[in-house]
Amino acid sequence: MGFEAMEVLERVYREALDSGERRLLTVAADDSLEFIVKSLANMLGRASGVSLLYCSDSLDGFVRGEQVVREFLGDIVDLTVLDFDMSEAAMGGTWDILVADFSHQMRANDIGRLVETVRGGGLVLFAIPRLTEWLSSYLKFQYKLASPPYKIDDVRQMFKERFIRSHGRSGINLYAPQDNVIMENPRRVDYRTPQFIRLDWGDKSIRVTGDQAEAVEAMVDTISEKGKSCMVLVANRGRGKSAALGLALSHLIKRRSVRDVVLTAPGLEGISIVFRFLMLGLDSYGIPYRKIYRNGELVAVKSRGVTVFYLTPTSASEVDVKYKVVDEAASIPINLLFRILGTSKKTVYSTTIHGYEGAGRGFSIRFLGRLKEYSDLQVRMVRMETPIRYPPGDPVENWLYDFLLLNAEPPDVDENLKPEMTEYNAVDVSSVDEEWLRRWYGIYVLAHYRNRPNDLEYLLDSPHHMARSLEYKGMPIVSLHIAEEGRIPSKVIEEMMAGREPPGHMIPHRMAIHYGYKSFAKLYGWRIVRIAVHPELQDRGFGSKALNMVEAEAKDKGADWVGAGFGASPSLLRFWLKNGYIPVHASPRRNEVSGEFSVFVVKPLNRDVEKLVMGVAREFKMRLIDSLHDVYFGMNPTICRQLMSKAQVPSKLSLTKSQRRRLQGYLAGRHTYEMASDALYRIVRNYFLRYPGGSPLTGEMEDLLLAKCLQGKSWQLIASNFKLKRPIEVFREAALRLIEFYRIEGKI
Numbered sequence: 001m002g003f004e005a006m007e008v009l010e011r012v013y014r015e016a017l018d019s020g021e022r023r024l025l026t027v028a029a030d031d032s033l034e035f036i037v038k039s040l041a042n043m044l045g046r047a048s049g050v051s052l053l054y055c056s057d058s059l060d061g062f063v064r065g066e067q068v069v070r071e072f073l074g075d076i077v078d079l080t081v082l083d084f085d086m087s088e089a090a091m092g093g094t095w096d097i098l099v100a101d102f103s104h105q106m107r108a109n110d111i112g113r114l115v116e117t118v119r120g121g122g123l124v125l126f127a128i129p130r131l132t133e134w135l136s137s138y139l140k141f142q143y144k145l146a147s148p149p150y151k152i153d154d155v156r157q158m159f160k161e162r163f164i165r166s167h168g169r170s171g172i173n174l175y176a177p178q179d180n181v182i183m184e185n186p187r188r189v190d191y192r193t194p195q196f197i198r199l200d201w202g203d204k205s206i207r208v209t210g211d212q213a214e215a216v217e218a219m220v221d222t223i224s225e226k227g228k229s230c231m232v233l234v235a236n237r238g239r240g241k242s243a244a245l246g247l248a249l250s251h252l253i254k255r256r257s258v259r260d261v262v263l264t265a266p267g268l269e270g271i272s273i274v275f276r277f278l279m280l281g282l283d284s285y286g287i288p289y290r291k292i293y294r295n296g297e298l299v300a301v302k303s304r305g306v307t308v309f310y311l312t313p314t315s316a317s318e319v320d321v322k323y324k325v326v327d328e329a330a331s332i333p334i335n336l337l338f339r340i341l342g343t344s345k346k347t348v349y350s351t352t353i354h355g356y357e358g359a360g361r362g363f364s365i366r367f368l369g370r371l372k373e374y375s376d377l378q379v380r381m382v383r384m385e386t387p388i389r390y391p392p393g394d395p396v397e398n399w400l401y402d403f404l405l406l407n408a409e410p411p412d413v414d415e416n417l418k419p420e421m422t423e424y425n426a427v428d429v430s431s432v433d434e435e436w437l438r439r440w441y442g443i444y445v446l447a448h449y450r451n452r453p454n455d456l457e458y459l460l461d462s463p464h465h466m467a468r469s470l471e472y473k474g475m476p477i478v479s480l481h482i483a484e485e486g487r488i489p490s491k492v493i494e495e496m497m498a499g500r501e502p503p504g505h506m507i508p509h510r511m512a513i514h515y516g517y518k519s520f521a522k523l524y525g526w527r528i529v530r531i532a533v534h535p536e537l538q539d540r541g542f543g544s545k546a547l548n549m550v551e552a553e554a555k556d557k558g559a560d561w562v563g564a565g566f567g568a569s570p571s572l573l574r575f576w577l578k579n580g581y582i583p584v585h586a587s588p589r590r591n592e593v594s595g596e597f598s599v600f601v602v603k604p605l606n607r608d609v610e611k612l613v614m615g616v617a618r619e620f621k622m623r624l625i626d627s628l629h630d631v632y633f634g635m636n637p638t639i640c641r642q643l644m645s646k647a648q649v650p651s652k653l654s655l656t657k658s659q660r661r662r663l664q665g666y667l668a669g670r671h672t673y674e675m676a677s678d679a680l681y682r683i684v685r686n687y688f689l690r691y692p693g694g695s696p697l698t699g700e701m702e703d704l705l706l707a708k709c710l711q712g713k714s715w716q717l718i719a720s721n722f723k724l725k726r727p728i729e730v731f732r733e734a735a736l737r738l739i740e741f742y743r744i745e746g747k748i
Helices: 003-019 032-044 066-073 084-090 108-117 158-165 210-224 241-254 268-285 313-318 334-342 360-371 395-403 434-447 454-461 490-497 506-515 518-522 542-556 570-578 607-625 637-643 657-667 673-690 699-710 715-722 727-745
Strands: 023-028 051-056 078-083 095-101 118-128 172-176 181-183 197-201 204-208 229-236 261-264 290-294 297-303 306-310 323-326 346-354 378-384 423-427 465-472 475-486 524-533 561-567 582-590 597-604
Touching: 003 023, 003 032, 003 118, 003 172, 023 032, 023 395, 032 066, 032 095, 032 118, 051 066, 051 084, 051 108, 066 078, 078 084, 084 108, 095 108, 108 118, 108 395, 108 454, 158 454, 172 395, 197 210, 204 210, 204 241, 204 268, 210 229, 210 241, 210 346, 210 378, 229 241, 229 360, 241 268, 241 306, 241 346, 261 268, 261 313, 268 297, 268 306, 313 323, 313 334, 323 334, 334 346, 334 360, 423 542, 434 454, 434 475, 434 524, 454 465, 465 542, 475 506, 475 518, 475 542, 490 506, 490 518, 506 518, 506 524, 506 561, 506 582, 506 597, 506 607, 518 607, 524 542, 542 561, 542 570, 561 570, 570 597, 570 637, 582 607, 582 637, 597 607, 597 637, 607 637, 607 673, 637 699, 657 673, 657 727, 673 699, 673 727, 699 715, 699 727, 715 727
Parallel strands: 023 118, 023 172, 051 078, 051 095, 095 118, 229 346, 229 378, 261 306, 261 323, 323 346, 524 561
Antiparallel strands: 172 181, 197 204, 290 297, 297 306, 423 465, 465 475, 475 524, 561 597, 582 597
């Protein structure tokens, strides 16, 4: 590449500088990275004062291409080098130029994180090989999509093709000289820059947008007012909401308006920005503080007797602390958000509604709607619109949101629709209209509290992933994402049993590893990765109809089973059980963010598989019951009960004379629970092994017996979890009813 190529880069950079907006240029050529860094060195000159972030994959422990970048730019720019695997560390940082080499690795998650770190007037530069070579080769991430029995040659190239097609719009340029492709679309606008105001705090002034200043003021007012209150701060990515949270906390500490504050988020990475601006605000006031680290990571800041400390969302929901701040709330399950609300007096929720983290629109619909039901809660809503790094209407932001479908929205629907008015369709994602795909995906992202751009890449490129829809007049109202599993070759099964987990195959892996059913890995199954019903049509039978149609198609195509894996909540598990799915496994560990246990359910599609699945279900039930006091101690008792409802295990109740005598004393009120706990344990265990059956107990009674006798929870925990003032008396009533049932059966 010669002078013409250098001119393209210079024109694009000049356009960015003149407009105050960002510009994107992808260079596709054999020596694309070397061309980019040499051109930048030529263009910038010595000691330019420009900051540059370079990202690529690693090879033998070194970031690929780092040597050539340092050789030509090391003395010219303020250089930061990151492996793509560390891209999350870039979030919250700001650079003038991003150079990313996608020659060997490209993931949607990394693009979503890195592009938004570039300030206005800056460049986003992507290096790839010549188009013909790049589109016919496979990148590291794509190798993970080849799930046996599929091979790498079966992996699709649709995500890369979508990436190339996304160029050519205003401000988004592609230069591929060896392929005779140049997409250069100038965008000339008057110079614009983000508008800032200054907060004059203490000895220093801090630049913020008007939206940030409003958010700081609103948070201070929320914390300071009387009564139970909460604030919900929503913003697109890159609006500075985490910074506003930190500044507001520093102001509250200065005013001595708070005691200890719990700070929570899906991970420590995002929280680091809150801590950074908390300390910046304290510095501006000249207020000393102490940083507290755990395992090398900042987890708390202490100042003026106030500790602002990080807890995981689950832990934050369990502690009674007056002040709580939740960042990236859309990435946390709704039930956990309400538990956090219930254990605090002042709660601030902040979240991205479009962009990288979570399902923002789903958060708005599910969470904000339920907040209105709290009559004694003062709710303050704040929305931030102004970007902090670049002016509104930035073409690179618009490109990113369109390319990764970050702003996809569900279609408008007729609320009078009924399931029988819809039809089921297989979706060919390679040929659907872009607007239709945006509507389908807009529903899709509502189904889960934590979505990632990689979801789109899986759907487009994985040979074993499929899309389905339930439609009305050609418009999607239910979105389904399905993955084929099973049919695993014998050699791969043996490798799996030895500890190597093949990509995909979540359900066969657990059936084989946890229960020894290797034969299940040979069967052909469909796992429902995601099922999403339009938010205005939920709980009206559309999801059940979609499941029935998937099952019919799967059976018609020779599948042996349909299944799913998900973070269990009582309502979600109820949906799957109602539709005939059988629990076969629960993860032994809770998700660190959600506090949920992952549960796997299966619906057999023929009698032979039904026998096998019921065998696993009984084994799982016995394992669950005998692990409730230990591994599953933290599981919601309602979920425990639901998981046991589909399989019965033959069990004979046997009590010793001593146990019978003490049980009689308990029934007569002469003995405490502790005196007869072993006898009660045997009865309750026998009841749940045989469960379900003709039961004299309510669901709440069953949950109470399970929590006390099988999980071994303390009376204090029982009182708190079940909201009971006299838990011992309520428990005795449930126990008496169960014992009377056994007497009628002649078992006691």
